[in-house]
Amino acid sequence: MNKxxxxxQVVCTEHLKDIKWFCKEEQRAVCHVCExxxxxxxxxxxxxxxxxxxxxxxxxDLTALQARRRRHQELEETYEAMVPHLKGQRVxxxxxxxxEFEQLHRFLREEEEARVKALGEEEEQKRKRILLERKTxxxxxxxxxxxLSAVEADLQKDxxxxxxxxxxxxxxxxxxLSGSDPQLLPGALLDEAKHLGNLAHRVWExxxxxxxxxxxxxxxxxxTHWLSLSDDLTSVxxxxxxxxxxxxxxxxxxxxxxxGSEGFSSGExxxxxxxxxxxxxxxxxxxxxxxxxxxxxxxxxxxIWCLFNDSGKYTQGTSQTLTLKRTPERIRVQLDYDGGEVSxxxxxxxxxxxxxxxxxxxNIFPWFGVGAAGAARTKDVRVCGVSSHTQx
Numbered sequence: 001m002n003k004x005x006x007x008x009q010v011v012c013t014e015h016l017k018d019i020k021w022f023c024k025e026e027q028r029a030v031c032h033v034c035e036x037x038x039x040x041x042x043x044x045x046x047x048x049x050x051x052x053x054x055x056x057x058x059x060x061d062l063t064a065l066q067a068r069r070r071r072h073q074e075l076e077e078t079y080e081a082m083v084p085h086l087k088g089q090r091v092x093x094x095x096x097x098x099x100e101f102e103q104l105h106r107f108l109r110e111e112e113e114a115r116v117k118a119l120g121e122e123e124e125q126k127r128k129r130i131l132l133e134r135k136t137x138x139x140x141x142x143x144x145x146x147x148l149s150a151v152e153a154d155l156q157k158d159x160x161x162x163x164x165x166x167x168x169x170x171x172x173x174x175x176x177l178s179g180s181d182p183q184l185l186p187g188a189l190l191d192e193a194k195h196l197g198n199l200a201h202r203v204w205e206x207x208x209x210x211x212x213x214x215x216x217x218x219x220x221x222x223x224t225h226w227l228s229l230s231d232d233l234t235s236v237x238x239x240x241x242x243x244x245x246x247x248x249x250x251x252x253x254x255x256x257x258x259x260g261s262e263g264f265s266s267g268e269x270x271x272x273x274x275x276x277x278x279x280x281x282x283x284x285x286x287x288x289x290x291x292x293x294x295x296x297x298x299x300x301x302x303x304i305w306c307l308f309n310d311s312g313k314y315t316q317g318t319s320q321t322l323t324l325k326r327t328p329e330r331i332r333v334q335l336d337y338d339g340g341e342v343s344x345x346x347x348x349x350x351x352x353x354x355x356x357x358x359x360x361x362x363n364i365f366p367w368f369g370v371g372a373a374g375a376a377r378t379k380d381v382r383v384c385g386v387s388s389h390t391q392x
């Protein structure tokens with residue numbers, strides 16, 4: 001439809017002449033008759049010249065539209081990739097949740113059985129004790145009954161017969177009466193309070209002793225696609241293969257980095273990282289708005305405060321070289337957000353390695369960078385709790 005309309009305008013409807021000119025002032029196409037005298041003093045140019053000029057003006061818009069479409073297509077493809085990734089996350093996480101709860105269920109079942117068994121053992125022990133006491137009492141009752149019958153029989157006698165039996169009967173009766181009266185044994189019943197008192201709390205405490213706690217949990221949605229995280233999200237290593245993960249906004253794409261899942265905007269926080277003999281790692285904190293897609297240097301100016309190890313060469317980020325008296329197998333990170341300090345220690349003897357001073361205003365996240373382990377024994381860099389014997 002538009003094409004036919006354009007073709008119809010090739011001939012001037014007023015003069016029935018070919019349209020070969022364009023009036024810039026009136027912004028319309030005209031024929032050579034229209035041009036005189038109505039367009040005297042106007043800028044009139046050949047129609048084809050105007051067409052080429054307008055095409056030239058339109059080409060940047062075309063390029064911009066193509067670029068925008070590509071960006072939309074890239075985002076659409078990313079969203080498309082997110083759908084199976086979401087399902088994979090759900091399946092993996094559900095499997096881990098069920099495994100964790102199965103461990104808890106197993107512990108609770110074992111604990112339940114152990115406590116029911118202890119209850120049964122106590123009942124059996126006290127039942128045997130009661131039966132033994134009853135047997136003793138029954139024997140004593142039998143002796144007393146026999147003695148009582150003998151005394152009653154003697155009391156039925158008269159004269160010399162009673163006189164000859166009385167001394168024996170009295171001696172026998174007094175022998176039977178010489179012992180103390182029987183008493184019920186204490187603690188014969190079940191100690192219900194021992195088995196039921198604060199039961200849930202005591203089981204909870206015991207469960208806590210058998211579980212581990214990590215002060216920092218890694219966020220897989222931020223991990224570079226060649227980093228692999230453990231199922232419990234406490235350790236990270238460089239993967240042998242490139243992982244198929246969406247290029248979501250939170251994810252680092254240029255450097256092998258991953259963030260902790262929880263940020264800090266106040267208070268004091270502390271965690272340790274087990275590095276062993278791993279030859280390449282970066283440990284520290286970053287602001288939430290740190291560059292995740294492009295290039296950046298590990299500096300405070302870029303919102304990164306870290307300690308860097310490159311095959312035994314330790315630096316403050318990527319600049320100042322640090323001299324350590326020993327090779328640490330653990331690094332403690334101690335953040336005082338309100339005090340404006342983050343310090344790195346060797347927790348073996350609490351030797352201070354380096355302290356940054358900065359007035360923090362952003363949300364701050366734990367940050368971990370891991371390179372190839374090579375021939376090192378330690379393949380994973382692992383977050384762990386603070387060593388109790390070195391706590392400040």
